[in-house]
Amino acid sequence: MTKRPVNLMDNPHADRVKRVAQLAGRSAVRNRRQQFLAEGPQSATEAIRVHLGLLELSNSTRQMWPVGETVAEVYFTRQLLVSQPALSALVHQLPSNVFIAETSNEVLQAMSDAVVHQDILVVVNIPPGNSPPPQQAALVAGMVRIQDPGNVGTIIRAADASGADYVFATPGTVDIYNPKTVRSTAGSLFHLPVYTRVDLESFVGSFQGQTWAADGYGNLVLDQTDSFLLNAPTAWLFGNEGQGLNEAELGLADQRVAVPLYGLAESLNVSTAATICLYSSAMAQRRHQPSAS
Template sequence: MITSLTNSQIKHVAALQNKHRYREEQGQFVAEGIKMVSETPEELLERIYISETFVPDRRLTSWLEGKKTETVSEKVFRGLSMTQTPQGILALVRMPRRDVKSLLKKSAFLILESIQDPGNLGTMVRTAEGAGVDAIFMSKTCVDIYNPKVVRSTMGSLYRVPFVYVDDLHGLLEEMKKNKITLFAAHLKGEKYYYEADLSGKCAFLIGNEANGLTWETASMADTYIKIPMSGQVESLNAAMAAGILMYDMRRQKEAAAKKIVL
């Protein structure tokens, strides 16, 4: 059992929890909690750390068999945990690698520019899975998806929704246009309401920074500006809320189109 916070393994995990650059250099991140750990794809799972007081249920005990585990003291685990009420289990996970070209063969996308709030990003990833989005592309100026707060808020969707940080967002948008993917920008100057747009084909939603929206350069590459109707004195919605509304209407339209084809 590891009992010291100065143990090399523990220092490594702590650095992954706290340092964005270190995570990038190592190609690893930390997943904490029973749900996040147990849903980790086996090919990405590197090691599991369990508190000495952690008592897994029968299902989890069976799942843990044959996996690399380390038991640590309660003091050490609390030193590693990023939550106020630790569940007593966390995992060291390898970052997945995605191929942009293969992802562009799909039909439903979310494009994020300079999203800064960890909770917003996590919510969008989770909502994207529910709405059937095929992939998420993010500018390098977005918050780190492997930030512990983001990881927790995805509730496991992080493992199932392909995502890629792109160095050249505008270059990606040009490539999407070549692949006949229609680009819709959520914008206050929207030309039509989202439900008036045809979202049944290959399409992508561009969502910008919480405070400033999309940059002019990015917005100008959209095929259509769309908006969400507002009542009262509200001018705009939370970025994650807006993205969720658009993604689910896209799902509605795609399902309706599929039923017509079947009929």
């Protein structure tokens, strides 16, 4: 396959470099320009694959990441050709309306949010609009006022791995397009819908399934929960790292569910607890699926 021509950039002080670097800063800039950064081979690969229509996605995910509308710009170093030849080949499949440039190390580092750049950076278009989450789903992860980008990214990744239908975030949750969040998803951000600024009370009122709150003081303990209950359509709520879910938020849930602690640890990190809860539901739901005849 003939490689498409690319631009060359070696001036770290160029206006374009500064403009891209701004996307790594405040969420207000990302919101105004409706773009964010996907850094590193894994996130870049999935963004490009979505753009090219190479992933089998659900209809709701495809609506969020339409073919040909995801990637706006791609920047990479020559080292990518050596270290990631498959990704380099994907880059050259992008159509001519996507700006592509090979950069010096200094240029990519000036754009990057990472301590050390990872040889590729993609400018991605934020999906337009903010439609409400679907009322029907088998498994949902709800992030309620979670502040750490790494935790948010890991929960999105765990939801993807466990086969959840979607993720939602309430107001007060860190920007899901924060560069640290995007890196933590390891590409999962492009695999399932993530709905933002969701009003929790409205969601619980419309969701056609049970709503369970992950709560260390819950009276229902996860490893003692009947698999019939775990098998039902479930939206899990995961709360703020320091405060957890407040009483009003807990009051919206059908059950308060505790993850058992078998050792001496006082508690679990919220993303670890979320992974356990999501997988407990996912495995129960799959055990109860009718076998193919």
